[in-house]
Amino acid sequence: MSVELRNITKKFGDVVAVKNANLKINRGEFFVFLGPSGSGKSTLLRIIAGLDDPDEGEVLIDGIRVNELDPSQRDIAFVFQNYALYPHMTAYDNIAFPLRMRKVPKEQIHASVLEVANMLGITHLLSKYPYQMSGGEQQRVALARAIVRRPKVFLLDEPLSNLDAKLRVRLRFELRKLLHDQLQTTTIYVTHDQTEAMTMADRIAVINKGEILQVDSPSRLYEYPANTFVAGFIGTPP
Numbered sequence: 755m756s757v758e759l760r761n762i763t764k765k766f767g768d769v770v771a772v773k774n775a776n777l778k779i780n781r782g783e784f785f786v787f788l789g790p791s792g793s794g795k796s797t798l799l800r801i802i803a804g805l806d807d808p809d810e811g812e813v814l815i816d817g818i819r820v821n822e823l824d825p826s827q828r829d830i831a832f833v834f835q836n837y838a839l840y841p842h843m844t845a846y847d848n849i850a851f852p853l854r855m856r857k858v859p860k861e862q863i864h865a866s867v868l869e870v871a872n873m874l875g876i877t878h879l880l881s882k883y884p885y886q887m888s889g890g891e892q893q894r895v896a897l898a899r900a901i902v903r904r905p906k907v908f909l910l911d912e913p914l915s916n917l918d919a920k921l922r923v924r925l926r927f928e929l930r931k932l933l934h935d936q937l938q939t940t941t942i943y944v945t946h947d948q949t950e951a952m953t954m955a956d957r958i959a960v961i962n963k964g965e966i967l968q969v970d971s972p973s974r975l976y977e978y979p980a981n982t983f984v985a986g987f988i989g990t991p992p
């Protein structure tokens with residue numbers, strides 16, 4: 755599905771969290787919002803998810819306003835930084851949960867859970883409870899839970915920021931391969947990490963103080979930064 759932002763503005767009191775954002779994200783694209791802390795990335799993502807309303811403007815999913823879509827029709831999955839698994843459920847039950855809620859037949863649930871667990875390399879964790887798993891393992895389970903119902907649009911808000919450096923690097927590649935190459939999902943990914951953005955994205959929107967400063971491919975951003983903020987932010991190692 756394509757996602758279009760038209761003149762989106764969002765304020766919190768005097769703070770303009772998002773200032774007149776205009777953007778079209780193509781179907782199947784791996785799109786990254788890159789900006790420093792407080793630049794408005796999460797606010798934008800919440801608005802795209804329909805979890806928050808903008809003060810002005812609209813979000814179109816395949817040409818239809820997101821707030822006119824019934825939540826069950828939205829087909830959008832959201833993974834936050836602080837992925838919360840259900841603590842009293844095993845990994846298997848956590849992943850199966852969204853399908854059980856949709857009354858998917860039991861055999862089909864079983865097949866889907868195994869398939870997605872296989873993709874993420876977590877079949878050995880399925881009988882474990884969250885407290886028995888490391889942060890990285892829990893994060894994979896959270897991703898599996900979001901992926902299992904095959905959303906058309908996948909929104910991820912700094913999903914790797916709590917993981918150790920080695921796992922973070924590995925998951926960058928795995929996530930892109932899975933979401934972009936295998937599932938061909940439209941992915942909107944938020945990060946403050948330049949390297950993450952540059953290695954994962956088809957296109958990047960650099961955002962600062964609520965304003966989208968430039969939207970371009972990683973190589974074009976690097977070669978032709980639109981202004982000194984973009985140049986500094988892209989060029990400086992994290």
Ligand code: ADP
Pocket residue numbers: 766769770771789790791792793794795796797798
């Ligand atoms: P980012 O995700 O890029 O770190 P956010 O979208 O969380 O940035 O925040 C953008 C700005 O909006 C910040 O100044 C933040 O303090 C403010 N903000 C975000 N959410 C709220 C809220 N619910 N109430 C008040 N201010 C908020």
Ligand code: MG
Pocket residue numbers: 795796797911
């Ligand atoms: Mg944020």
